[in-house]
């Protein structure tokens with residue numbers, strides 16, 4: 001274990017003022033897995049604290065302990081200088097701790113105002129008046145200088161706006177210590193800037209934030225302090241000025257991560273496996289033409305909301321276009337859902353992806369049941385375990401046993417199970433929607449290597465992504481989508497990140 005002797009485990013002291021949160025000597029195990037091992041963590045009041053680490057390093061477990069959702073096996077949690085004996089969610093909330101989970105825990109069918117003033121424990125017989133609710137909602141939105149209509153239904157807002165409503169609710173309900181897990185995963189670059197500005201402003205007003213993100217650039221820019229966890233242990237903690245992305249990456253992974261660019265193969269000579277012509281659906285996408293070739297990785301670049309996901313879904317047969325056609329090996333396909341040669345990996349693994357109660361191995365094998373047939377032509381549990389273990393090793397899924405439920409994995413490791421499931425039947429076309437969302441930097445390089453290796457084997461791959469570095473590093477060709485239309489096509493090796501970002505944000509060639 002590499003550690004940073006200068007700072008490892010050193011509490012960030014601030015003279016005279018008690019820490020907003022002080023975690024001391026916390027250990028937490030799940031069965032044979034030690035998720036946290038004697039962890040110290042100090043959140044100074046009025047600061048933003050970036051918490052970083054690879055997938056499965058223990059970040060979510062630490063936030064759950066501070067939020068009182070999980071009891072520690074050993075160690076203590078103090079809030080504002082008061083050590084809390086048996087921390088539970090109610091005590092943590094009473095002390096001003098609020099967690100903004102990735103799913104935001106808001107109510108899409110209620111208005112913004114109703115979401116803002118919702119109190120789960122308010123007696124039914126004492127409802128709040130509509131006028132009071134509007135006033136309180138307005139105040140909460142104004143406090144963050146947000147231009148959002150309190151009467152709008154939450155489900156109609158963009159993800160970024162919902163994120164901001166979640167923060168406004170936290171502030172208006174007297175939250176003072178805010179724990180945010182991957183808050184920017186679904187936001188555009190502009191929305192991320194807006195969110196980070198609001199977080200900075202609120203911290204200057206005295207709120208304290210724990211900010212978990214795999215996007216190290218954001219962490220370095222927004223945080224006052226940084227803590228790096230590796231395998232459940234704090235390997236470094238200190239002022240963010242002492243860190244840059246490279247140093248954090250080294251500390252997280254214990255070594256250097258190489259993120260190579262793909263050696264683009266020679267011009268695609270063969271026939272395309274998939275050919276898309278004139279694909280249109282209402283105002284969502286129009287006249288999309290593209291081709292996917294064996295052994296090549298095509299990137300679909302564009303802003304969130306540009307229509308790129310829907311185009312990917314239409315190619316996968318999960319959304320029905322109104323016009324145009326998709327050909328598979330020259331034949332027009334009518335029901336692509338029946339085609340095991342084509343696999344789609346969704347971005348949202350919790351709602352669209354995994355069977356969380358099933359074992360990791362069962363999740364992987366569902367797509368490749370032939371492989372599970374043993375002697376006597378019955379499904380063999382030994383074979384299922386064998387296939388699961390093979391994929392665990394190949395994608396470095398961090399688990400002591402593939403018999404464990406998928407719910408026992410950290411978010412980034414769940415992402416790998418989804419990928420394994422899609423790759424198991426050896427598809428000849430695979431569509432990956434944001435394949436490394438929520439995945440740490442070391443695992444991202446692993447997943448990129450797997451994508452390249454699968455392409456080498458002859459699979460045609462479509463990668464939908466909003467990460468310029470990812471598109472550049474893994475793709476051969478790029479198609480840019482803006483407002484549902486193809487606005488540009490480039491070979492990836494002719495662009496750098498900046499040029500790519502320019503095309504995406506300007507919505508076409510300059």
Ligand SMILES: Nc1ncnc2c1ncn2[C@@H]1O[C@H](COP(=O)(O)OP(=O)(O)OP(=O)(O)O)[C@@H](O)[C@H]1O
Nearest residue numbers: 030035055056057058059060061408409410411412
């Ligand atoms: N309910 C559970 N049962 C068993 N093991 C668990 C459970 N929850 C987490 N773990 C294990 O504890 C370790 C730490 O997981 P945690 O979710 O805290 O990681 P993380 O740093 O938040 O990862 P990610 O970046 O992928 O979200 C992992 O090895 C994970 O597999």
